[in-house]
Amino acid sequence: MSKTNLIQAVEHGSVTLAKGFSAGGLHCGLKKKRKDLGWIFSETPAVAAAVYTRNLYQAAPLHVTQESIAVEQKIQGVLVNSGYANACTGQPGMDDAYAMRRMMAEKWGIAEHLVAVASTGLIGERIPMDKVTKGIAQADRPEHQGAEHFEEAILTTDTCPKHYAVQVEVDGKLVTIGGAAKGSGMIHPNMGTMLAFITTDAYVEQPVLLSALREITDQTFNMITVDGDTSTNDMVLVLANGQAYDQPLDQSHPDWEAFYTGFATVCRQLAKQIARDGEGATRLIEVEVKGAPDEQTAKAVGKAIVGSNLVKTAVYGKDPNWGRIVCAAGYSGQLFDPDRIRVKIGPVLVVDQGLPVPFSEEEAKRALGEDTVKIEVDLNQGSAQAVAWGCDLTYEYVRINALYRT
């Protein structure tokens, strides 16, 4: 059985597809109407690994979650609120994050250090804790259960929920890896820049899980950008409870590659969904850089292009302005021979050996109108490659962000 046969996407799959995981969400009043409090629960403590924003301003819940994981590298419950970021809130904010952790632990009858907390929303204002308290009190009602409620509860200016799940065969057992995420604004991961939660019923020991998460995050969540702003609250958390297969998975296991690829697939799909749903975006931009002398160059060039406001507005205007693509590659801070670059917009070759070639404006415009706009940059001077994702820059982005707070 080939590697690809082992991996299958599951439609509508999310954080509860893996065995032993439940989730839910409700409206407790932090936002006007939409759901704003969500949770994930594992029947048994799950091995936990997380990566956090590298912004100097880390929100209070990130500190508390790091403390929780430090105790025995396991998490059983996750509580997330939207509407308030609980960042730049000082000691009172830390107290609020601890209180959220304690309430979740009490409600679900587990130890406090088995609870992770996360927040997303406005920076600098305290979470109205009375509303959170009332929300948690109602969390066991049947109408609040389901991954779809969790997915909604973690959103801010996102226009749609984000989830993805795959199943892989490990030792003949069906193992699930599923995830849910939120993105939208302040999306420029320098770790990951958003919240993503991934659950699996495989068992992976913590150092292995953390190392895989870091590697995969660098190639997925860290390769998206919406607006160049790295948030204070970003976190990717993965929970592995071993309920489908309880033998430790690592590189020495014959099915490690299938599991790893499945894990990476979930992260990549969530990252792309976040980029596609960037604030005001109408299209996903996928920049593939190949022929690079090394991976760092490939990544930096890809991110420079996908992060360029001029490229982003050109995509919005369906303008095959390849000069902006080449220019962004040139200021990526990487050294390469600029005269070997080859650029395609969709299937249309626009630059070869660093110089423009005649092309059909109509075909290029068509490629720029696709839901996923593909830009391929071949530096022609090595074999390293990388893919970066972003979205177009539109009037709507300006509208949303000029008016967000008021």
Added chain:
Amino acid sequence: MSKTNLIQAVEHGSVTLAKGFSAGGLHCGLKKKRKDLGWIFSETPAVAAAVYTRNLYQAAPLHVTQESIAVEQKIQGVLVNSGYANACTGQPGMDDAYAMRRMMAEKWGIAEHLVAVASTGLIGERIPMDKVTKGIAQADRPEHQGAEHFEEAILTTDTCPKHYAVQVEVDGKLVTIGGAAKGSGMIHPNMGTMLAFITTDAYVEQPVLLSALREITDQTFNMITVDGDTSTNDMVLVLANGQAYDQPLDQSHPDWEAFYTGFATVCRQLAKQIARDGEGATRLIEVEVKGAPDEQTAKAVGKAIVGSNLVKTAVYGKDPNWGRIVCAAGYSGQLFDPDRIRVKIGPVLVVDQGLPVPFSEEEAKRALGEDTVKIEVDLNQGSAQAVAWGCDLTYEYVRINALYRT
């Protein structure tokens, strides 16, 4: 007489205020209606120093100008076209730049290596040289003479010409330093990101002039950002012909500081005019960072804030969203203690010791509505400081750049 007494701004002053400099511009047909070909001429060869874009893709005219200056570090004539960048045009583009240099030299009767050339406009298309040829043929007509014609001829999507001049006393002689610039799009200098031309009738030897230009560029042109895109064509060129004072000026001269400050003032004013006239901008944003442990931190924090799309849209929406300011400082890549930061929007204190303080929303909105929006960030952990300039991000920026090429 104190240092500041020595420096006086001259209203409407530009590149021809200094003795022995003339300039002009005309419409030769590279653009539909607006002037597109401009020149500066010095009666005698002037000591020349220039800094160039650090983008890997340097436009052809930048190569040719570097060659010219290399011969004897002097320039007597400068020819600039707008409409076409002459970047990513290969050997034919180099040939065009050489041809421009030759035609200017022949017309003005000077050696080719005394001519500098510059271009700005669309990347990747050849300049229609027949039009440039016809334009140069008419360059001696009286109606084309004057700095104001030159200033217009170098513009692209700029909405207004940019010029500034000061006079300082050196050894009792009145010395002039004047400049003109263009900016607008692809403005994120990592050198300078635009064209700026500065003339002076002082005499400064080339290594001293170049060193002063580099220092000043780092504090002025390199501290502005409009859209984070570093252009292929940026250049700042300074010409010193010594016609008002022909003794070499350097640090050992008692009036060096006056001259240096005057030079820096011209560059700062031009940089601010460029930022203020950023594509679609309605306001200038000035971020002053102080109390930094070192200058690099101060600069990086300032540029991160002024370059943040979220800060820029918040200014456009007059939204005192200080969280975005603090967040941008946090992802600047610099290490500092985040809990000591103090932030003011105009006169309004919004963050102290890393935490929000109660403030008048109305007063903050008023400050955000000023033509120059001042943001002051005090890191409270040192004495280094820097100022960065940018502009708000508006619907108009998106409109201009979604439609620029077509």
